[in-house]
Amino acid sequence: MADNKYLKAMQQASEHVGKTPAAAVIVSEKVKHEPARQPEPESRERVGRPRGKRSNPDWEQVTLFVRKDTKRAALRRLMDEDSPLDLSEVIEQLLAKWAKVS
Amino acid sequence: MILTVGNIKGGVGKTNTAVHLAALLQRLGPTLLIDGDAMNGSLTWSQRGDGKGLPFRVVDDRQQAKALRDGQFTHVVFDTEGNPDPEDVKHYATGCDLLVIPAVPESAASDGLFLTLNLIKSLGVTHYRVLLNRVKHNRRKEADELRAALVAMGVPTFKTEIPELAAFDKANAQGVPVYGVQDERATRAWEAFEALGEEIIHAEAMTHGR
Numbered sequence: 001m002a003d004n005k006y007l008k009a010m011q012q013a014s015e016h017v018g019k020t021p022a023a024a025v026i027v028s029e030k031v032k033h034e035p036a037r038q039p040e041p042e043s044r045e046r047v048g049r050p051r052g053k054r055s056n057p058d059w060e061q062v063t064l065f066v067r068k069d070t071k072r073a074a075l076r077r078l079m080d081e082d083s084p085l086d087l088s089e090v091i092e093q094l095l096a097k098w099a100k101v102s
Numbered sequence: 103m104i105l106t107v108g109n110i111k112g113g114v115g116k117t118n119t120a121v122h123l124a125a126l127l128q129r130l131g132p133t134l135l136i137d138g139d140a141m142n143g144s145l146t147w148s149q150r151g152d153g154k155g156l157p158f159r160v161v162d163d164r165q166q167a168k169a170l171r172d173g174q175f176t177h178v179v180f181d182t183e184g185n186p187d188p189e190d191v192k193h194y195a196t197g198c199d200l201l202v203i204p205a206v207p208e209s210a211a212s213d214g215l216f217l218t219l220n221l222i223k224s225l226g227v228t229h230y231r232v233l234l235n236r237v238k239h240n241r242r243k244e245a246d247e248l249r250a251a252l253v254a255m256g257v258p259t260f261k262t263e264i265p266e267l268a269a270f271d272k273a274n275a276q277g278v279p280v281y282g283v284q285d286e287r288a289t290r291a292w293e294a295f296e297a298l299g300e301e302i303i304h305a306e307a308m309t310h311g312r
Contacts, residue, residue, distance in 0.1 A: 006212055006251035013216035014223075014255070100112030100141075100184040 053088060103127065103306055104178045106198035108191065110221070111214025112184030114204045115235040117143035118270050120181035121156065122292075123202065125279040126299035128158040131176030138163040138194075139183040151277025188221060195222050200302065201230035204264075207237060207244040219257060231305070233298065234263040262298040267291045 053059040074087060085093075105127070107120040121144055124135040135158055137144040148160040161169045170178075182194050195201050201222065205215045215232070222230055232252055237245045245263060252259045269285040276283055281292040 004247050004251050004254075005209060006248045007254055009209075009212055010216050010219075010251055010255050013213070013220055 059088075103176075103200070103302075104180070104198040105200050105202060105302070106180040106182060106194050107202045107204065108180075108182035108186070108194055108218070109203050109205065109214060110184075110186065110191065110218045111206075111211050114206045114211060114214075115264070115270075116184070116204055117147065117181055118274070119202060119204045119233065119235060119264070120144055120179050121147055121273075122279060122295040123299070123302075124158045124160075124177075124179040125156065125281075126295055126302075127177035127179065130303075132174055133158040133177040133179065134166075134169055134173060134175040135160045135179045135181065136163050136166045136169075137161065137181050139181055141184070144181045147274055147277055149277065150275065155277035155282065156279060191218070191221050192225055195225055195227045195230070199229060199306065201227065202302075203230055203232045204235035205232050205248065206235055207241065207248040212248070230258065232257055232259045234259070236266040237263045238266045260298060260301050262294060262301055264294050264298070265291065 054061065071087070074090060077083075078085060078087065078090070105123055107116045107123065109116060117139070120135060124133050127133040135144055135148075135156075137160060142162065144160050145162055148156045159169065159173065159175075169175075180194060180198065183190070186194075203215070203218055205211065219232075234245050234249060249259060267280075267285075267287045267290070269280050269283055269288040269291040272283040272285055273280040273288075273291075279292070280288050280295070282288075285291075
């Protein structure tokens with residue numbers, strides 16, 4: 001029982017909920033699936049480019065097929081709206097919602 | 103009896119549970135299954151059987167008022183949406199006789215389960231039970247570990263577990279309850295729900311002193 005991973009997780013979750021209203025916990029859980037922000041720059045100066053999705057372990061590169069005109073229209077909309085999102089983030093948002101990942 | 107099947111975590115077998123609980127309750131009295139999920143899993147299940155495959159009526163939550171007015175239903179099963187807002191959880195948890203929370207024994211699903219449990223605990227809801235669902239025969243240890251954790255935390259949990267069986271997928275595809283499919287494990291699948299039904303009815307009888 002001592003190394004029961006579910007028990008540990010439950011205890012952690014209930015400790016957490018004691019400090020935070022339940023609704024806030026749910027919201028924070030949902031926020032996990034918002035597109036990952038670029039990592040905050042660390043206080044000491046980092047060398048090189050900021051870390052992107054490729055080096056973020058929460059993201060994985062996949063190959064999938066979309067129709068050419070769909071991709072073109074999506075990119076056009078992102079550019080027209082001057083959106084801070086990129087195509088990956090749009091697809092991630094839609095897919096996360098569809099797959100109902102909580 | 104009003105049974106609600108819900109869990110903040112999606113993909114834990116809510117629809118399968120709701121459909122088979124409704125099939126069980128229909129044996130006791132006219133039963134209505136309300137499909138509150140935007141994906142309409144229960145409704146499409148019933149439509150695959152041309153409306154004749156399931157022995158009870160299934161309606162979308164937007165049609166429930168009319169169905170409840172026109173029908174004489176003794177029992178209602180509510181299949182809730184995945185990833186609900188806390189406010190929705192509050193309403194569906196307080197608006198039923200028993201909240202059944204299906205839980206898949208795997209680490210990836212446990213965060214959503216614990217969020218659900220904490221939320222309903224904070225609402226003061228006590229009429230709920232966790233159902234270990236989609237239990238894989240080769241991952242017995244996971245189910246035992248989750249059950250031990252639930253017991254240790256004083257979470258009411260059904261003794262019955264629902265196994266992960268292809269017979270349930272076939273039932274969904276054919277639009278019938280699992281006892282209606284040709285599969286060597288269909289009987290075992292249905293017997294699991296019959297055992298669950300006995301537990302629910304026993305719990306209900308204890309609550310109401312019958």
